[in-house]
Amino acid sequence: MATATKKPVRYKMHVRKGDTVQVIAGRDRGKVGEILSVNPKKSQVIVQGVNIRTKHVKPQQEGESGQIVTQEAPIHSSNVMLYSEKEKVASRIAYTFDKDGRKVRMLKKTGEIID
DSSP states (O other): OOOOOOOOOOOOOSOOTTOEEEEOSSTTTTOEEEEEEEETTTTEEEETTSSEEEEEEOOSSTTOOOEEEEEEOOEEGGGEEEEETTTTEEEOEEEEEOTTSOEEEEETTTOOBOO
């Protein structure tokens, strides 16, 4: 019996770290922010100023006081769209080739090249 070899799974997302996006679904709908980190395996992104969670931290040493820490929690990548700062509009993306033959991302509504 031959055993099947597993192919490595490659995850592709329409957004990258550093992109400016607008949230299109959920409690924070309409907010615009920059992507701080991306988790392709879970298809999640962390957007600056979106999905803020508070965490109560106990004091670690004696004499130290506890604190309340706020930080961004991940949201699903399908709930964000790329955002054009110039045109102030969210858009889907298309993959095209530039003059040099490189594959680049382009906003469909505005024709703006992202990469």
